Amino acid sequence: MRRRLAPEALVPGVALAALIALLPCRVLAQGCAMCQTALNGPSDPLSQGINASIYFLMSMPFVLAGSVGTWLVYMHRSRSRRRNWEELHFEREGAR
Amino acid sequence: MASVANTALAPRLPDGVRDIPPLRLVERKGGWPPGPPQIPIADNARVAIVMFMVAETMFFAGLIGAYIVFRVSTPVWPPSSLPRLPIAVTWVNTFVLMASGWAMATALRAVKVGEQVRLRRGLLATAVLGAIFVGVQGSEWVRLVGHGLTLSSGTYGGTFYVLIGAHAAHVVGALLWVLAVGVRAQRGAYSAQSGTGVEICAIYWFYVCALWLILFALVYG
Numbered sequence: 001m002r003r004r005l006a007p008e009a010l011v012p013g014v015a016l017a018a019l020i021a022l023l024p025c026r027v028l029a030q031g032c033a034m035c036q037t038a039l040n041g042p043s044d045p046l047s048q049g050i051n052a053s054i055y056f057l058m059s060m061p062f063v064l065a066g067s068v069g070t071w072l073v074y075m076h077r078s079r080s081r082r083r084n085w086e087e088l089h090f091e092r093e094g095a096r
Numbered sequence: 097m098a099s100v101a102n103t104a105l106a107p108r109l110p111d112g113v114r115d116i117p118p119l120r121l122v123e124r125k126g127g128w129p130p131g132p133p134q135i136p137i138a139d140n141a142r143v144a145i146v147m148f149m150v151a152e153t154m155f156f157a158g159l160i161g162a163y164i165v166f167r168v169s170t171p172v173w174p175p176s177s178l179p180r181l182p183i184a185v186t187w188v189n190t191f192v193l194m195a196s197g198w199a200m201a202t203a204l205r206a207v208k209v210g211e212q213v214r215l216r217r218g219l220l221a222t223a224v225l226g227a228i229f230v231g232v233q234g235s236e237w238v239r240l241v242g243h244g245l246t247l248s249s250g251t252y253g254g255t256f257y258v259l260i261g262a263h264a265a266h267v268v269g270a271l272l273w274v275l276a277v278g279v280r281a282q283r284g285a286y287s288a289q290s291g292t293g294v295e296i297c298a299i300y301w302f303y304v305c306a307l308w309l310i311l312f313a314l315v316y317g
Binding site: 045046048049050052053054056057060061064068071072075076079 | 137138146150153154157158160161162164165166167168169170171
């Protein structure tokens with residue numbers, strides 16, 4: 001028989017993960033070899049263009065996932081209300 | 097008479113719930129614990145069209161990303177040596193495409209209440225307006241090529257034709273879909289209980305219309 005893990009047992013692991021995630025550490029910001037050779041620093045217009053494009057492309061998966069998630073939640077809530085109404089309707093018909 | 101009495105006793109729909117067709121129950125096969133039949137929160141067709149649109153959105157996001165790189169990094173946009181885009185005609189064409197979206201919405205409302213004549217008229221109007229949009233776009237392209245703006249006219253010409261051309265190709269694809277749905281509607285294939293074919297076609301048409309608004313603001317703005 002499998003033993004269920006008590007929620008309290010997870011506390012040290014979660015605390016350790018949070019500690020590691022929040023530890024400040026200094027790292028060098030670095031781009032890929034392509035960007036380093038093709039771009040001439042942050043004031044280069046091409047750098048600004050690539051930056052803007054990266055921000056745009058980076059946001060798209062979040063926008064799409066958020067939109068699809070919102071749609072699914074809306075459909076779920078809508079169907080739940082509909083199902084509750086149908087159950088109530090059938091119960092009243094059955095009572096007659 | 098009994099059914100009339102039962103209908104009168106039926107509770108009213110709560111706020112926010114539309115009178116949608118009855119739910120289709122799906123038998124639970126081998127599930128545990130055994131319970132009542134599962135109700136899918138969305139039809140397979142709707143999920144499929146949403147996933148398709150997500151993929152399409154990422155495709156266009158890539159093209160728009162490339163456009164942003166070139167536009168932001170170029171000091172003078174559009175380049176002074178190249179012809180300007182026809183703004184006025186494209187504004188009118190945008191209204192034509194939005195009108196086609198309205199016609200599709202009319203067809204969608206018609207199929208939900210089972211009005212066959214209004215459904216066919218709505219689909220026909222959508223197809224005609226969509227064809228006008230594609231035709232005007234094509235004629236403007238011919239004029240632009242005549243004035244010297246071609247696919248090889250630097251990043252400006254390249255991004256313009258690829259971005260707007262990709263959208264035009266999608267409008268043509270959606271137009272063929274609308275025509276196919278129209279032919280099926282002519283044969284009486286859709287009703288208030290089975291209108292999913294019209295619904296997913298309408299969803300894609302609305303998507304193409306909304307996408308055009310973004311591209312129009314981005315490229316012509």
